[in-house]
């Protein structure tokens with residue numbers, strides 16, 4: 109029997125939508141140095157790179173060597189892990205085993221009885237039932253064939269065999285349904301356990317951790333169950349395959365001395381297929397970069413048709429230019445292959461391996477046919493049918509095993525990323541000194557001393573702050589001014605412990621900032637910046653979470669909303685404080701329904717997705733209200749306000765700063781703003797920054813007398829005002 113591999117491929121789980129490949133860009137460190145110009149012929153070229161040996165130094169590449177190739181308009185790099193290299197395979201398996209053990213333990217702990225029940229149903233369904241069905245079917249056929257040969261069919265035996273086959277079938281359906289239900293429950297519970305894990309790790313991640321480990325933001329709780337299944341399935345199928353091979357080698361119907369030969373011939377097809385034909389890019393670690401300049405230009409020009417650019421395109425009068433350039437890019441692109449790199453990769457296997465692999469599928473039946481010619485007396489139709497059945501069963505079993513093993517590598521890497529979250533995400537270390545120190549009630553705000561502080565952001569070589577020395581006294585109102593990129597926000601981030609200084613020292617109330625418990629410092633700090641957002645919760649919680657202990661205190665929330673200037677806008681919303689402005693994403697959607705097409709379904713979708721919205725300035729008022737709520741805890745000793753007012757109208761901005769000043773008692777306040785003229789006359793200290801350094805510092809009068817950078821900026825604002 110010649111089984112078409114292509115046909116079988118089409119029904120593998122490779123088409124599961126979850127595992128559709130994601131396209132990623134090729135990081136510069138992984139670029140193959142030998143490819144200078146993209147190959148534009150549509151053919152591919154290979155380059156192999158072996159990573160340097162790890163010497164423990166940061167940044168050295170480790171892991172298997174990579175292979176780089178040009179596929180049409182894409183450059184693709186993959187890891188090379190040869191199936192002929194048991195050493196490399198073993199090394200990889202060894203690195204994966206701790207994750208596998210931990211995952212099995214995690215799944216088992218969720219519910220031991222469910223774990224074993226599910227295991228039993230899977231074993232039945234994937235190992236025992238296929239072999240048993242094969243045995244029972246061939247028994248029925250054998251009895252019929254014997255009956256036909258002798259002329260007196262044994263009806264009792266036929267009924268018995270058919271009955272057994274039916275019982276097996278019914279039992280399998282029952283087991284399958286029970287297994288599905290338990291599996292779905294377990295899958296949900298595993299996902300929730302991992303979601304809890306991810307949530308905890310991510311919520312406590314500091315900014316340095318996020319910046320250092322951007323890829324971890326993409327971990328998904330769903331992969332844990334997939335990884336568990338990718339471990340369990342091959343194990344069950346492997347047991348099933350062994351049982352089938354045993355049957356083929358021992359059944360007198362087929363073997364009669366040829367058992368081992370049949371077994372080997374049945375194995376030839378799946379083994380050859382997985383070695384030579386199975387080229388699936390998305391099952392290996394890989395990076396893809398579209399690098400054809402004309403293709404990139406064409407894509408860029410096409411994006412200009414998006415609504416986001418509509419106004420620019422119309423007012424800029426560039427429509428004709430875009431169309432002309434697009435056509436030119438298409439012309440220059442020529443016949444370069446633009447199809448998905450995943451398809452191009454699969455097409456890479458040559459016709460010889462294709463033919464050999466497909467021919468291998470017919471070997472067992474050819475062998476049996478040859479035997480039948482030599483020994484016509486031993487010929488049996490049942491044997492042929494059994495052989496065909498077992499061959500295709502083994503083929504799909506091995507196919508699934510090989511698929512799952514490849515999937516396992518990928519899913520386990522994601523599970524490991526979840527387990528690793530905790531280690532890699534917490535870069536800013538916490539001390540153990542309480543704040544405020546025990547027995548020293550803190551009536552004033554925080555005092556800061558910065559000595560020769562320099563700082564560069566993770567992954568950057570240039571300093572954002574350069575040798576900054578300054579002193580802030582308790583309860584002072586400080587205004588930081590300066591041009592774009594001068595380091596104003598960076599200072600605030602260091603004072604609020606979002607980052608650690610790269611060098612130099614920062615003290616709070618005379619004690620090194622790193623010695624304090626981070627949680628205590630956060631509790632004593634209120635920050636309001638443009639980077640603060642509305643949460644996908646009700647407005648009451650959005651404001652109330654400034655002080656989680658009083659989130660249900662409606663009166664307190666109302667007062668905070670008034671101080672933040674949000675009370676009026678909330679009163680205009682139909683659901684008032686219970687309005688949810690940012691709903692969790694993707695919770696309402698339709699398929700093949702266009703809004704506004706007049707159908708009932710479209711109307712239903714419109715109702716579902718209808719949402720109250722507010723302007724940018726109104727959002728800022730809501731976020732500011734949360735800060736006022738924060739003050740109600742009585743623990744805040746430092747208030748950092750960094751440009752929270754870009755969308756506020758002048759009156760709202762003035763009112764916001766006025767309200768903040770009204771509650772300054774017992775707090776050090778640090779304001780960063782470009783529109784400072786109305787604020788600096790209230791400041792105890794003005795820091796004027798340039799190029800990451802403090803250029804001038806003092807009060808408004810002192811700096812005006814200096815007639816330097818601050819004086820210049822103030823004059824510009826004053827003139828504009830006049």
Ligand SMILES: Nc1ncnc2c1ncn2[C@@H]1O[C@H](COP(=O)(O)OP(=O)(O)OP(=O)(O)O)[C@@H](O)[C@H]1O
Nearest residue numbers: 565566568572590591592593594595596597598599
């Ligand atoms: N998250 C970041 N990662 C890397 N570099 C950053 C980051 N944030 C700021 N920088 C860089 O650090 C320098 C100082 O930036 P900072 O935001 O402190 O300036 P700023 O004075 O607040 O500017 P602006 O007035 O535009 O808000 C700039 O060169 C900026 O590009």
